Amino acid sequence: MLSFLTRRLIVAFLVAATVMTLAFILTRLSGDLATSIAGPNATQADIDAIRKAYGLDRPVLTQFFDWVGRALTGDLGESYFFKARVSTLIAERMPVTLTLGLTGLVIALVVSLPLGILAAVRENTALDRCVQLVALLGQAMPSFWLGLILMIFLGLQLGWLPISGTGSWQHYVMPGIVLAFSAIPALTRLTRAGMIQAMGSDYIRTARAKGLSRASILLKHALRNAAIPVVAIAAVQLGFMLGGSIVIEQVFALHGVGYLAWESIGKNDFPVVQAVVLVLAVIYVALTMLADLMNAVLDPRLRGP
Amino acid sequence: MSVVSLNAGPKRGWKSVSTWIGAVIVGIAMFCALAAPWIVPYDPFAQDLGKRLVVPFWMEGGSTEHLLGTDQLGRDYLSRLIWGCRISMLIGVTVTVVSGLIGIAIGVLGGFIGGRVDDAVLFAITTRLSIPVVLVALAVVGLLGSSMTLLVLTLGLLLWDRFAVVARSTTMQVRNLDFVAAAWCAGCSRFRILTREVLPNIASHLVVVATLEVALAILLEAALSFLGLGVPPPLPSWGLMIAEAKDYMFFSPWVIVIPGVALFVLVLGINLLGDGLRDLFGARTDT
Numbered sequence: 001m002l003s004f005l006t007r008r009l010i011v012a013f014l015v016a017a018t019v020m021t022l023a024f025i026l027t028r029l030s031g032d033l034a035t036s037i038a039g040p041n042a043t044q045a046d047i048d049a050i051r052k053a054y055g056l057d058r059p060v061l062t063q064f065f066d067w068v069g070r071a072l073t074g075d076l077g078e079s080y081f082f083k084a085r086v087s088t089l090i091a092e093r094m095p096v097t098l099t100l101g102l103t104g105l106v107i108a109l110v111v112s113l114p115l116g117i118l119a120a121v122r123e124n125t126a127l128d129r130c131v132q133l134v135a136l137l138g139q140a141m142p143s144f145w146l147g148l149i150l151m152i153f154l155g156l157q158l159g160w161l162p163i164s165g166t167g168s169w170q171h172y173v174m175p176g177i178v179l180a181f182s183a184i185p186a187l188t189r190l191t192r193a194g195m196i197q198a199m200g201s202d203y204i205r206t207a208r209a210k211g212l213s214r215a216s217i218l219l220k221h222a223l224r225n226a227a228i229p230v231v232a233i234a235a236v237q238l239g240f241m242l243g244g245s246i247v248i249e250q251v252f253a254l255h256g257v258g259y260l261a262w263e264s265i266g267k268n269d270f271p272v273v274q275a276v277v278l279v280l281a282v283i284y285v286a287l288t289m290l291a292d293l294m295n296a297v298l299d300p301r302l303r304g305p
Numbered sequence: 306m307s308v309v310s311l312n313a314g315p316k317r318g319w320k321s322v323s324t325w326i327g328a329v330i331v332g333i334a335m336f337c338a339l340a341a342p343w344i345v346p347y348d349p350f351a352q353d354l355g356k357r358l359v360v361p362f363w364m365e366g367g368s369t370e371h372l373l374g375t376d377q378l379g380r381d382y383l384s385r386l387i388w389g390c391r392i393s394m395l396i397g398v399t400v401t402v403v404s405g406l407i408g409i410a411i412g413v414l415g416g417f418i419g420g421r422v423d424d425a426v427l428f429a430i431t432t433r434l435s436i437p438v439v440l441v442a443l444a445v446v447g448l449l450g451s452s453m454t455l456l457v458l459t460l461g462l463l464l465w466d467r468f469a470v471v472a473r474s475t476t477m478q479v480r481n482l483d484f485v486a487a488a489w490c491a492g493c494s495r496f497r498i499l500t501r502e503v504l505p506n507i508a509s510h511l512v513v514v515a516t517l518e519v520a521l522a523i524l525l526e527a528a529l530s531f532l533g534l535g536v537p538p539p540l541p542s543w544g545l546m547i548a549e550a551k552d553y554m555f556f557s558p559w560v561i562v563i564p565g566v567a568l569f570v571l572v573l574g575i576n577l578l579g580d581g582l583r584d585l586f587g588a589r590t591d592t
Contacts, residue, residue: 148551246440277437
């Protein structure tokens with residue numbers, strides 16, 4: 001178990017380091033940053049001043065190691081546009097994104113677990129096909145468009161939910177539903193497949209032979225085993241959802257980390273952009289590690305030699 | 306060359322119906338994409354400020370002159386929709402070609418050689434999955450300026466993961482089969498075994514992945530264009546049409562419903578076709 005943990009940690013660290021390098025290269029793609037920060041009407045003197053003020057006159061490698069060194073101590077630099085520490089900005093906006101991500105995940109689980117179980121129990125019936133169709137429809141749904149449609153119907157015509165902003169818990173319902181749509185197809189299919197596999201296994205036959213009730217067999221024996229991969233994938237899906245929430249935050253004017261990144265891209269505020277890429281990647285890596293650990297704890301066969 | 310089927314499964318009746326629906330949708334989209342310049346009723350770029358937001362024919366006040374109405378600048382909506390289909394399909398297919406080349410090369414290499422090379426391939430896949438696609442694509446386009454070529458290259462460089470995963474796992478399965486061992490014994494070169502024995506046998510799986518990737522690329526392009534950092538205006542990308550019509554959606558919801566439904570139906574059709582092909586080939590796409 002310990003060697004498994006160490007190996008996983010080393011990989012996670014290497015991935016984070018690679019993403020860090022890529023994020024740095026990404027923000028330098030546009031060539032001369034000082035020119036783009038200064039804007040179209042700047043004089044050469046302005047550009048030179050900016051270049052000096054932000055340390056962009058130093059060799060690229062010096063800038064890179066400076067950034068890495070500071071990031072390791074939790075200092076992600078200073079925003080050009082917001083004139084604030086990037087770490088403070090991200091910390092301020094993170095609760096909104098996390099609330100949105102968790103709301104989406106809970107909605108996705110509440111929908112896809114029962115659907116998946118139902119489809120598995122009634123395998124190859126009309127009901128099963130309906131569930132699979134729902135998964136297909138969810139997969140084809142453009143999230144930003146679904147968001148706008150919900151705004152028109154639930155927000156404007158029925159007046160049930162607020163259209164945008166972050167004032168109360170109701171503000172998170174519509175974006176949560178939209179975000180959940182991206183995870184429902186995968187989670188439903190996985191629950192269904194896991195339940196079908198579990199229902200065909202020897203221990204279920206034993207449970208049946210013992211004369212246990214149908215509900216007890218389904219929920220206590222089959223679901224418990226089918227849930228292991230689902231819980232693991234749910235953690236990974238949360239990582240994807242946090243990364244993908246940028247579109248939904250923009251649609252619903254939720255001022256989370258995605259919105260921050262979106263604003264910063266428009267303002268050429270590259271310290272913020274590279275920091276958000278890094279933070280989201282690190283969260284994803286941490287969540288996948290958590291998923292692997294959960295799997296390893298629940299299923300010793302996965303720990304490997 | 307020998308072709309074997311991995312995990313072949315039976316095909317079910319209703320599945321073939323949905324596959325046909327998918328095939329028809331994709332067929333219509335292909336036709337619209339290829340024939341767009343000749344079948345559009347109006348010039349999709351021509352503005353007519355005297356005829357702004359004309360409603361579609363089935364609504365009160367609509368006429369058959371503009372079947373799907375006009376947008377906020379008086380451009381014919383049906384023409385823009387058809388032209389947008391051309392753009393969606395073009396981006397979907399080109400992105401998949403780029404990502405497919407990268408992913409298949411990486412995956413086959415890892416699965417065929419194994420060992421350290423495979424470790425490196427797995428690491429590359431893990432790293433790629435940890436990168437938030439939408440954010441990075443937005444940043445690249447935002448920093449370098451929006452153009453179709455840049456968009457295709459960016460998405461292609463970001464979306465190769467599923468190709469790599471499937472190419473790697475299927476190559477590993479095929480590598481250990483008897484006919485590959487026979488080819489080794491017959492003294493075939495590595496290159497010959499890769500191109501004549503391995504690739505033909507994993508091709509069906511890759512075709513299924515390709516259909517799903519076209520759908521994903523189309524959805525992502527629409528999302529990026531919606532955020533204003535995808536296809537540059539005045540090109541009528543469906544995502545861009547939704548973004549431009551957003552200000553009018555509360556008074557005339559059809560302006561966002563039409564391009565959205567088109568997008569949804571196209572992606573659904575491609576996915577239905579891909580699912581059908583998967584059953585037909587007995588292919589695996591699970592990652």
